[in-house]
Amino acid sequence: MDSRCSLPLPDAYLDFLKENGIDPAIYGISDSIPRYIRIKPGSEDQVQELEDEIKCKLEKVVWLPGFFSIPPSVQIANLKAYQDGKIYGMDAASGAAVWALNVSAGDHVLDLCAAPGAKLCMLLDLLGSSGSVTGVDVARHRLAACRTMVQKYALGDHCRLFVADGTTFSLLPLGTQWDAESGASETEEKMNAFKEWMSRRPWKERKRASKARNNNASELVPGAQEPEMIFYGRCSGVVGLTKNEAYKNSRDNEALRFGYDKVLVDAECTHDGSIRHIQKFEYWGWKTLQRRVLDAQRTDTLTHLQLQLLTNGFRLLKAGGSLVYSTCRCHTFKLFFLELQEIDAAQNWPCRSGRIPNTLRFDPSTSQTSGLFVAKFKKIVS
Numbered sequence: 001m002d003s004r005c006s007l008p009l010p011d012a013y014l015d016f017l018k019e020n021g022i023d024p025a026i027y028g029i030s031d032s033i034p035r036y037i038r039i040k041p042g043s044e045d046q047v048q049e050l051e052d053e054i055k056c057k058l059e060k061v062v063w064l065p066g067f068f069s070i071p072p073s074v075q076i077a078n079l080k081a082y083q084d085g086k087i088y089g090m091d092a093a094s095g096a097a098v099w100a101l102n103v104s105a106g107d108h109v110l111d112l113c114a115a116p117g118a119k120l121c122m123l124l125d126l127l128g129s130s131g132s133v134t135g136v137d138v139a140r141h142r143l144a145a146c147r148t149m150v151q152k153y154a155l156g157d158h159c160r161l162f163v164a165d166g167t168t169f170s171l172l173p174l175g176t177q178w179d180a181e182s183g184a185s186e187t188e189e190k191m192n193a194f195k196e197w198m199s200r201r202p203w204k205e206r207k208r209a210s211k212a213r214n215n216n217a218s219e220l221v222p223g224a225q226e227p228e229m230i231f232y233g234r235c236s237g238v239v240g241l242t243k244n245e246a247y248k249n250s251r252d253n254e255a256l257r258f259g260y261d262k263v264l265v266d267a268e269c270t271h272d273g274s275i276r277h278i279q280k281f282e283y284w285g286w287k288t289l290q291r292r293v294l295d296a297q298r299t300d301t302l303t304h305l306q307l308q309l310l311t312n313g314f315r316l317l318k319a320g321g322s323l324v325y326s327t328c329r330c331h332t333f334k335l336f337f338l339e340l341q342e343i344d345a346a347q348n349w350p351c352r353s354g355r356i357p358n359t360l361r362f363d364p365s366t367s368q369t370s371g372l373f374v375a376k377f378k379k380i381v382s
Contacts, residue, residue, distance in 0.1 A: 009024060023365065032072070032364075033072060033364050033368055033369065033370070034059070034069035034070060034071065034072055034368065035069065035070050035071070035072050035074060035076060035089070036061065036067055036068070036069055036070075036089070036090060036091050036092045036095070036369070037058075037067070037068050037069075037070060037076060037082075037087045037088060037089055037090070038066050038067050038068075038087065038088040038090045038095060038122065039066050039067075039068065039086070039087055040085065040086050040087060040088065040125065040153065041066070041125050041128075043081070043086040043087070046081045046086045046087065047068075049080075049081065050079065050081050050087070053079060053080060053081075054070060054071070054074050054079070056070075056071060058070060061092055063348050063349050063350065064092055064095050064096060064099060064349075065099075066095075067090075067092050067095055069092075069368075076089040077089075085152050085153045085154065088118055088121060088122070088153075089118070090118040090119075090122070091369055091370045091372075092362075092367070092368075092369045093351075093362035093367060093369040093370055093371070093372035093374075094118060094119060094266075094326075094370075094372065095122060096345075096346070096349060096351075096360075096362065096372075096374065097119070097264070097266065097324055097326040097372065097374050098119050098122045098123060098126070098264065098324075099345055100324045100343045100345055100346065100374055100376055101123075101262045101264060101322060101324050101376075102262075102322065102344070102345065103123060103126040103127060103262055104261075105127065105128065105130045105131065106127075106130045106131045107127060107130075107131045107261040107262050108131055108132050108134075108173035108175075108260050108261050108262075109123050109127070109131065109132070109133045109134070109260060109261065109262045109263070109264070110133075110134050110136070110173075110260040110262070110263045110264070110313065110316060111123060111133060111134070111135045111136065111264045111266075112136050112166040112169070112263060112264065112265045112309055112312070112313045113136070113137060113166055113264075113265060113266050113267055113309065114135030114136055114137045114143065114146050114161065115135075115137040115139060115142030115143050115145060115146045116142060116145050116146055116149065117135070117145065117146035117149035117150065118149075119264060119266060120133060120135045120146060120149075120150070120159075121149060121150065121153055121155055123264070124150070124155040124158065124159060125155065127158060129157070129158070129235075130158070131158060131261075132158045132159070132160070132173055132174070132175065132235075132236050132237065133158060133159050133160075134159075134160045134161075134162065134171070134173065134260070135159065135160070135161045135162070136161075136162045136164050136166050136169050136227075137162075137163065137164075137166070138163070138164065138165050138166065139163075140163045140230075143161055143162075143163050143230060144230065146161060147161055147230060147231045150231065151199065151231075156197070156231065156233040157233040157234055157235045157236070158233050158235050158236055159231065159232070159233045159236055160174075160229060160231065160232045160233070160236045160237075160238060161229065161230050161231040161232075162227040162228065162229050162230070163227070163228045163230055164226075164227035164228065166265075166309050166312065166313075167305070167308035167309055167311075167312050168312065169227060169312065169316070170249040170250050170316070171227060171247065171248070171249065171250070172248075172250045172254065172255060172258050172259055172260070172316070173237070173258070173259075173260055174236065174237025174238060174241070174246070175237035192242045192243060193239075193240050193241060193242055194232065194238050194239055194240065194241055194242075194243075194246060195239065196234050196239055197231065197232055197233065197234065197239075226247075227247065229246065229247075232246075250316070255315060255316050255317065255318060256318060256319045256381060257318060257319070258318065259316050259317050259318035259321065260316055260317055260318060260321060261317075261318060261321050261322075262321060262322055262323070262324075263313040263314070263316060263317055263321065263322075263323040263324075264323075264324050264326075265306075265309050265310050265313045265323065265324070265325045265326070266325075266326045266327070267305065267306040267309050267310070267325070267326075267327050306327065310323075310325055313325075314377065314379065317379040318379070319379055319380075319381040320378070320379060320380070321378070321379050322341070322376060322377065322378050322379075323376070323377045323378075323379070324374065324375070324376050324377075325374070325375045325376075325377070326372055326373060326374045326375075327372070327373050328370065328371050328372050328373070339377065339378070339380065340356065340357065340358040340359065340375055340376065340377060341358065341376045341377060341378045342358050342376075343358075343360060343374070343376050346360055349367075350366060350367045350368070351363075351366055351367050352366050354373055354374075354375070356375070358375070358376075359373065359374065359375040360373070360374045360375075361373050361374075362374070
């Protein structure tokens with residue numbers, strides 16, 4: 001047992017941390033890590049009101065625009081500004097992963113593991129009234145929560161959300177030259193075209209969607225279903241299209257010209273780099289840690305999944321586009337098949353280099369954030 005860590009971590013887990021160059025001491029200082037909030041653009045006047053409500057001063061995160069730290073004891077969900085959709089609860093490390101994408105006006109962005117939605121909302125805020133964000137997640141209930149979040153913050157105009165397997169998702173952004181005629185007659189187009197989104201769908205439409213879901217395999221089995229769009233905004237390119245147009249799969253090499261400008265892959269993982277998550281095993285039981293974090297079969301399965309997500313996300317990038325891969329796992333597979341890019345924005349970030357050159361790792365001792373690994377790639381076609 002490492003004396004520098006206050007948690008009674010099992011020897012097997014300490015060995016795992018050593019293999020991955022992680023100091024066990026980070027699990028002993030997490031109680032002092034602040035919580036972080038992001039102010040919704042245009043709501044900066046809420047700072048004084050927030051300070052009055054929590055009875056202390058907000059500390060500006062100087063290296064990440066729009067972020068502030070608050071005492072860890074503050075429950076964000078109880079704050080009026082949160083309930084009114086003026087602030088977000090989001091760790092600064094997660095915000096850094098989004099910022100690393102360097103989103104520009106007009107970009108078409110793909111968030112391949114979108115739920116529960118904090119990063120997707122930040123992407124939409126950065127884009128403003130231009131471009132589009134397509135969010136994908138395999139779990140319906142998690143993506144439904146993401147949809148609720150997008151609607152709460154009034155960010156849905158340029159957004160599409162798909163329940164889909166991110167390893168096989170193949171729909172390119174709409175509103176590009178790639179869009180093609182569906183071949184449907186004018187009458188069929190009028191009957192089948194998507195209307196503006198309503199939060200409460202007509203009964204017949206909900207019945208058709210339910211029947212389609214029941215005809216598919218379980219939504220949690222990769223590759224078992226076709227993408228299902230559960231939300232679209234009026235400026236997302238969907239309104240006025242037929243289903244064949246809106247669900248047109250890309251063919252080989254089409255993504256090189258008409259793919260996404262930016263892709264974010266924040267992949268499912270064992271969460272062993274998330275300090276607060278590991279703390280929970282003190283109550284759940286350390287045998288549960290062995291099964292969920294250290295079990296070789298499970299970790300191999302997750303590694304394979306992450307690799308598939310990363311590969312598909314890179315495939316959907318247009319030439320010259322950028323992809324950011326982030327995970328709170330301590331262990332990361334070798335990224336030998338892609339060229340890693342230096343993250344320019346990170347020059348003043350309080351993080352350390354990852355074990356792979358040009359990658360970054362956030363942790364409580366270095367960054368005063370939760371743990372996160374971040375890497376960036378650019379699609380260069382010779």
